[in-house]
Structures are given as structure tokens and as C-alpha cells.
Amino acid sequence: MQISHRLERVASNVKCGGVVADIGCDHGFTSIYLIENKMAGHVIAMDINKGPLERAKDHVREYNMENDIELRLSDGAKELVPGEADTLLISGMGGMLITKILNDSKEVVNDVKELVLSPQSDISLVRKCIHELGFSIDNEEMLTDQGKYYIVIRAVKGKECYNAEEDYIYGKKLLEKKDMIFYQYLLKEKERVNKVLNKLANMTLSDKARLQKIELEHEYDMVESMIDRFNE
Numbered sequence: 001m002q003i004s005h006r007l008e009r010v011a012s013n014v015k016c017g018g019v020v021a022d023i024g025c026d027h028g029f030t031s032i033y034l035i036e037n038k039m040a041g042h043v044i045a046m047d048i049n050k051g052p053l054e055r056a057k058d059h060v061r062e063y064n065m066e067n068d069i070e071l072r073l074s075d076g077a078k079e080l081v082p083g084e085a086d087t088l089l090i091s092g093m094g095g096m097l098i099t100k101i102l103n104d105s106k107e108v109v110n111d112v113k114e115l116v117l118s119p120q121s122d123i124s125l126v127r128k129c130i131h132e133l134g135f136s137i138d139n140e141e142m143l144t145d146q147g148k149y150y151i152v153i154r155a156v157k158g159k160e161c162y163n164a165e166e167d168y169i170y171g172k173k174l175l176e177k178k179d180m181i182f183y184q185y186l187l188k189e190k191e192r193v194n195k196v197l198n199k200l201a202n203m204t205l206s207d208k209a210r211l212q213k214i215e216l217e218h219e220y221d222m223v224e225s226m227i228d229r230f231n232e
Helices: 005-012 029-036 050-062 095-104 106-110 123-132 165-176 180-201 207-230
Strands: 019-023 042-047 069-073 087-093 114-119 135-145 148-157
Touching (some): 005 029, 005 087, 005 114, 005 135, 019 029, 029 042, 042 050, 087 095, 095 114, 095 123, 114 123, 135 180, 165 180, 165 207, 180 207
Parallel strands (some): 019 042, 042 069
Antiparallel strands (some): 114 148, 135 148
16 A cells, blocks of 8 residues: 555554554545554544545455454544544644544543644644643654645643743644754745745835734744754
8 A cells, every 4th residue: 555655654653553543534545554554453444524435445345454444434533432442543634623623522532542643734723732631742743745844743641731832833842853854844934934024024014914014023033943942
């Protein structure tokens, strides 16, 4: 089974080796990859839509994994029983939807050993949600796939809280690891924000634009702080 670089990195963060709930499984390729590479003993592949689940069923049958991968129509993790899964895997969704799925199924989340999450937006909300649910971030990595930046987070049970706002926004673990893709991302973010600020500096600003400028200046300061800390 060949999967994208992004999904391969998501799968590689599954460490428990037990039962994985692949939420929003789409065509089931990640689930198949996990079984094929002995990264999971069993997978419960779940999706809210019947179409992707039917395609996943066809792929599971094609790889003769009917005994290894169970398919369920489910809104998030609502069709999971507490204690049924060791790992919750959610990728390819926005951060607001991921936090909603986790908060809607707190009893299930409380009984898993790890969360493997790859939000495509609102990543700071996901990091905060992880901490609020009693998990700590064990690993975080940034990667590029087809020109886009992606984040993969592995969290395990434990108390953790970040003191700095920028740690939630950009990722404290990435900073501690001296992740070079992350560093390149920070430099690009600094350049992007600086370009906008330079344009605004030569304009007569409305009240709304002045507020935007203040927010951008704060963003610039946070990015610069992360770059300085990276270089310490």
C-alpha cells in the first residue's frame, strides 16, 4: 500500500500497536497501511459519510483485511465504546472539527492511550484541547507535502500547559526539537507578515485596518520571538 508522505508520517506516530480508531477514514488507506506494516493489531475505520466508507470497504476486501479492519458509520467517535480503542487517529480535518470530535466523546478519549492528530487549520485550538483533556504532547513534527506545510501531533496521558501564547500557536515541541522545516516555516511567516505591514505603513488606515495592523504587529513579534528562541 502506497500512501502520501503526509499520511505515512501520521501512521508512523501510532506507537501503541493495539486497536486504532481511524476517525474520518476516507478511503481506508491509512487503516490498511497500519495493518500491513504491523503498526496496529486491529483498526476500527470510521466515517460520517456512506460513500467513503463503501470505498474503504472495497479496499479492505481487496487487501483481504476484513478480519483486521472493522468499518463503522459514525459521526466522529460517537460509535466507539469507552475502552475499545488504544489510539484515536484523526487527520485531514480542520482543527475546530477535531476539537469538537474530541470534546463530544470525552469518555472515549479519556480511555485511550494516545491521540494522533493532523489538523489542517486552527492548530493552536487543537494543542489547547489536548492539554484541557489531560494529555501532553509527546511528539510533534512538521512536514511539507505538495508544497503545503502539515503538522502531526502525538499526545499521551499527562498534565501539561504552555505558558507562552506563541507556543500554542506555533508549537513548543517543534521548537525544542529544532525542527528545520519548522524553522523554514517561521522565516516564511515572518516575511509574509512583514510584507503586509510594509504595505499598511504607506496607507491611510480605517479603524478596521488599524486593528488589523495591531494584530499583525503582535503576530510579527511572536514569530520573531520563536525564531530567536530557536537560535538560542
